[in-house]
Amino acid sequence: MALPEMAPAALEMALAALEMALAVLLVLAGFAAAQWLSVRLGNPPWASPVLVAALGLGLGLAATGVPLARFEAAAMPLRWLLGPALVALAPVIHGNLSLLRRAPLPVLLAVTGGTVTGVASAWGLALVFGLDRIWVLAVTTKTVSTPFAVVIARMGGASVSLAAAVAVLTGVIGAVSVPWLFDRLGIGGRAARGLGLGVSSHLVGTDWLTRRDPASGAFAALAMVLAGVFAALLLPMLWPLLFQ
Amino acid sequence: MRGRMRTVGEMLPGVALCCGLAMAGTWVAGALRLPVPGAILGLATYLAWLIHGGGIGWSRPGAALLLRWLGAMIVPALVGLGGYLGLLTGVLLPMLAVLLVSTLVTALATVAIYRLAGGVE
Numbered sequence: 001m002a003l004p005e006m007a008p009a010a011l012e013m014a015l016a017a018l019e020m021a022l023a024v025l026l027v028l029a030g031f032a033a034a035q036w037l038s039v040r041l042g043n044p045p046w047a048s049p050v051l052v053a054a055l056g057l058g059l060g061l062a063a064t065g066v067p068l069a070r071f072e073a074a075a076m077p078l079r080w081l082l083g084p085a086l087v088a089l090a091p092v093i094h095g096n097l098s099l100l101r102r103a104p105l106p107v108l109l110a111v112t113g114g115t116v117t118g119v120a121s122a123w124g125l126a127l128v129f130g131l132d133r134i135w136v137l138a139v140t141t142k143t144v145s146t147p148f149a150v151v152i153a154r155m156g157g158a159s160v161s162l163a164a165a166v167a168v169l170t171g172v173i174g175a176v177s178v179p180w181l182f183d184r185l186g187i188g189g190r191a192a193r194g195l196g197l198g199v200s201s202h203l204v205g206t207d208w209l210t211r212r213d214p215a216s217g218a219f220a221a222l223a224m225v226l227a228g229v230f231a232a233l234l235l236p237m238l239w240p241l242l243f244q
Numbered sequence: 245m246r247g248r249m250r251t252v253g254e255m256l257p258g259v260a261l262c263c264g265l266a267m268a269g270t271w272v273a274g275a276l277r278l279p280v281p282g283a284i285l286g287l288a289t290y291l292a293w294l295i296h297g298g299g300i301g302w303s304r305p306g307a308a309l310l311l312r313w314l315g316a317m318i319v320p321a322l323v324g325l326g327g328y329l330g331l332l333t334g335v336l337l338p339m340l341a342v343l344l345v346s347t348l349v350t351a352l353a354t355v356a357i358y359r360l361a362g363g364v365e
Contacts, residue, residue, distance in 0.1 A: 031316035050315045054322035061323065068327050075320035083266035084259070085314045086283040088307035090290035106363030114354030122346040129338035139342055143350055146318045151281040161324035166343065168322060174347040181348055189365040192355045200351035229284055236279040
């Protein structure tokens with residue numbers, strides 16, 4: 001009978017499935033708690049739920065001695081869902097198509113030009129500072145929202161964790177500094193401000209703007225998704241040239 | 245809240261559609277060796293379909309559910325940053341400088357291009 005030999009394998013599989021379910025539930029609960037906290041604090045950019053949840057979970061893992069690799073493997077289902085969640089961004093473009101139809105060329109030029117500027121400036125500055133290849137790679141995806149950055153990094157063999165961290169941090173830094181700069185320079189106009197914040201500070205910036213000015217936030221949301229799509233088409237082709 | 249009253253049945257079609265399109269996109273990109281993430285092909289297909297008037301009503305609740313939890317899907321990758329903390333301390337300041345300067349330059353460039361191209365408010 002093969003049963004005694006199969007039993008440990010089946011048990012192992014059941015335990016792995018249980019561990020996955022536990023990891024996914026932990027992340028979802030942590031994220032929900034971080035969102036609750038962020039709302040209580042008045043949604044400041046620095047208390048981005050993604051950042052707070054990751055910090056809490058990271059500290060929890062360190063305290064309990066669970067190896068990072070084991071947690072990352074167990075949280076695989078969530079990482080897989082990033083693909084479907086990217087597809088789910090299509091209604092965001094569709095819902096804001098009227099903004100694109102109003103001035104298609106200026107919007108598309110601004111988004112693509114802004115994205116190229118984001119990639120080129122980050123890449124150039126990282127080289128000027130003499131940063132290692134791993135960091136230079138990570139900053140080239142900084143100007144797209146995190147789900148896009150993760151998918152692009154995974155495709156190009158860059159560190160997914162660094163790409164995610166750099167993208168989230170860019171959103172936080174941008175949501176704090178870009179509106180300040182716009183105010184100092186007297187840059188008004190809902191379309192211009194929305195596009196500028198959406199391309200440069202993607203998810204966190206868009207969220208910040210939408211809470212204060214939904215009409216301008218719609219431009220930011222459109223710009224954020226379009227910039228992500230454009231970068232996903234551009235970077236996999238550009239990387240082999242930049243990092244030969 | 246209306247969102248909480250939505251049933252699983254309302255959300256399932258949209259979630260299944262997005263999962264299916266992401267998988268199909270990944271398969272096509274792999275089979276044709278396209279230098280594009282598969283999910284982007286899925287997104288483009290879904291958008292084209294929405295523009296042609298398909299699936300707007302029944303697919304939206306599921307897509308909205310995925311977007312609501314999108315942040316949670318990023319959390320594991322961010323937790324993985326813990327593995328780089330040793331490396332990060334040495335480059336923290338130049339990295340922050342790169343991110344700040346590049347973000348401000350990107351925002352200004354986007355606004356400038358929009359205006360130069362004749363964008364309206």
